[in-house]
Amino acid sequence: MEAFPSSDSPVSQGRLCVKGWNCYEYVRSPLRLVRPLMREKSRGYRERADSLDDFREVSWRKALKFIASKFKDIREKEGSIALGLLSSAKCTNEENYLMMKLARAVLQTNNIDHCARLCHSSTVVGLARAFGSGAMTNSIEEIEKAEVILVTGSNTTEQHPEIGGRIIRRVLQGAKLILVDPRRIHLAKFATLHLQAQPGTDVAWINGLIHVILKEGLADSDFIDKHTENFSSMRKIVKKYTPQFVEEITGIPAKKLIEAARIYGSARQAMIFYAMGVTQHVTGTDNVLSLANLSMVTGHVGRPSTGVNPLRGQNNVQGACDMGALPDSLTGYQKIEDGDSRKKFEQCWDVKLPTVAGLTETEMFVAGNPIQALYIMGENPLLSEPNIGRVEKFMESLEFLVVQDIFFTETARWADVILPGSSFAEKDGTFTSTERRVQRVRKVVEPVGESQADWKIICQLAKELGYPMEYSHPAQIMEEISSLTPIYGGVSYPRLDKIEGLQWPCPEDSHPGTPYLHKGGFKRGKGLFTPVEYKPPQEITDEEYPFLLTTGRIYQHWHTGTMSRLTFTLQREVPQAFVEMNPRDGLFLGVRNKQLVKVISRRGEIIAKAFLTEKVKEKTIFIPFHFSEAAANRLTLDSLDPEAKIPEYKVCAVKIELWGENN
């Protein structure tokens, strides 16, 4: 098996990142799960399994029958509200659709969600409110014509190298790059301006930019008049965000903020790119709304090479959202609480649907909630949820857990039944990329051992539960999806046979797809300005916990590392967790480079190597969350954005101690 880039793809154009080049390795790893497994009779209470020895192999028939009977029992005793499902941003659109259908039509619960809750739920809420659509407004290739690029809260070269590379190519041609990021990331080397904002102060500097833009007459008043509403109340709020006031909150020098406002405000075509640094805050939705305000004030939206562009992380996190693996939405963001939408699905599925929005992922892991049984497909919350100690406590109290995955993950260790799913190379389907591009994935090898394509597993389980789902190929599932989903209305397998795929909205067969949104007017009618006040992060540093911890990802590893950490080349590059710390803090604490330190928060502690680097400012540390043996999420805070329910991964308070005998 080999991995090569596609030279004809308009997106990759023959390029791949290091993870792409090396993706063959995990697919054929001998550590893949190859047979259904059941936990040996437990000791009366749930606990984490030490190894696979705590499980025994069973037949598919037995595993599925057992799961179906447990789900039925729990539903009878506690009601459908006691069941929860997590779908997967790594699985195909078709699989996410079926998981959603299994939840709603078969198990009669809206408790379905997936990891988008943890990464871009605030985008979906914020951009949908401001513009009417919660996805990347523009397309990747439009970077080629951008005059100004504003990147914030995105380590683009490491997390979206395809886009990061394009940004660098464009900057080398003369475009201006404004980077707003607390860390001196790789892109800083190419930035016209790097504003090193204090983590958690996004609303303040964005309001500051708008303040300067308005003051200096750089606003696009035509655009504001014609295409937006509620401008004046937003204007009132930003009045007090003078550059000096913003400097006090964010640490961005007033002069630099003014310069950034002038560059962004006077460009004809400016694109905003952002990711988790914006979304993963208790003010995540506010942050997104503020970026929407900024783009509307200058009219940088609704045209090519402009827009507000959230960079989605996983291969199909956009698609998993599109497919309605969300507690409040059916496919294509049709609301479950909207009677007409529900009726359409009820007719197609021939079943009544539960009417009230379900629990979000972050609410599912809270002790005392009604969840008794969880079915988790291709997700690893025991490493990705904030405050893991809390999730472990919840697991101890859970009655029944099914995990469907390709490896024995941290989460699978808690399972009663483990079902072996399949990797991207072993099945047909579609993925929807960050730029709303629906693309085919094709089976190149058979699933290993007795493992099966995830869509087939869901179909069999549905049948065991008394609701036949019969599809001979994912193409059939897509036919059903497009018949129910206006934005996917023209998406079909024959059309997807072209390498470039189709960008939604694509409402009908003759529609060519949509490279950029809100052309000539917003999806919701008028763009909505929202006045947003700066609110400080939930947990600020104090004498006892004097360091601000911000978490994130690194280039060589992927999320909870279940695949990348089994990949030789990636693991060799970055074998273990680390703590980025400013050298002056190192000096103050007496920490040498590469010395082990203990990082302690109010919720937990981990031990990892200190990397002394100017990448981070004093009193701020950075830890990547990929490493189970030193899980950054033991430290993080489980406070949520009130609307999007996204956790504040990016800011919490910690203290640091030396660790080991030789200290």
Place this chain on the structure above:
Amino acid sequence: MIILTIERENLLKFLDELKREAEIVAPVQRLGGATFAEIKDISEVNFLEGNPLSSAKQFFFPQTDELFQFRKGVFSFKVEAKRKRRILFGIRPCDLAALEFSDRFFSREHGGYEDIYYWFRRRNTILIGINCLRPEESCFCFLCGSGPFARRGYDLQLTPLENSYLVEVASSQGEKLVSTYSDFFSPASPGDKREKEILEEKLEGKFSHKRVELKKVTSRLLEDGFSGAVIENEFWEEIGNRCLDCGGCNYICPTCTCFSILDKADRNIEVGERMRIWDSCNFSGFTRMASGANPGANKRDRIKRRFFCKLLYSQENQSLLGCVGCGRCWKVCYTDIDISKVASEIQQK
């Protein structure tokens, strides 16, 4: 040298005949792009498109190569003796030159070691090359002396003429092929040979690349001796800053031969395999020692090492330039790092 011609129609018939006795690998257009692949039907062969992004390297030194398997203490080696002969059809002069390079790298005669896995495949393969009439924007083989027309390294070499293909025969294997299927071939006339010469002369102007004198580049690098005396650190720093660590330039390069060895076993270490995979000198882990000491700890030095390897060390070790001018590294690079441009800048130092 035997020089013949073959008409297009007969070339297809010839390949069809060969398909009975050998596996034929040729450039084909697949969804996703042109690539080299085993063909099932002659109609799949793609004569017109440019060079596929993947080179011939993967057929001798694949991205992942299983060296042996073990099962509860019993080892089995994978070198299959009964393998069907392979004919690699339609490879370009740059890739032929790259094969000459890797032949030397993987053989004892040039100070290396005899790599059985490489040579098993290599000896079992007949090379039918094709001269290039349509250089791409990224091509600069003419600077490296590897193309657009091949001088050596092939069994049969084709040149597309107006009405037929000129066929040059350079090996006993090639001779055997043309004599076995002599019906398809006719002797080449002086006019045919002249037509080839004219084609080659005309190609000179078609390369858009800057003129670089690689001899001068080599001497600049020799003078510098990796010390920074001639080529200042900032030069490498600037290129290093652009590099996004994907490893693509190494993976895609037809002359990059570095690999890693790893064992993949199940959790009880009862069943597994030893494999080798392509490696990249752009990675920090490539030269990191157990102590943590690392001559390639920073990107600037790694990038510098790569260009020294391609443009100087290769000549010291294999007596051949390590770059064949195929331009693939430039195509896969996220930030357009172009080795011909780097070389021309070194020349100016």
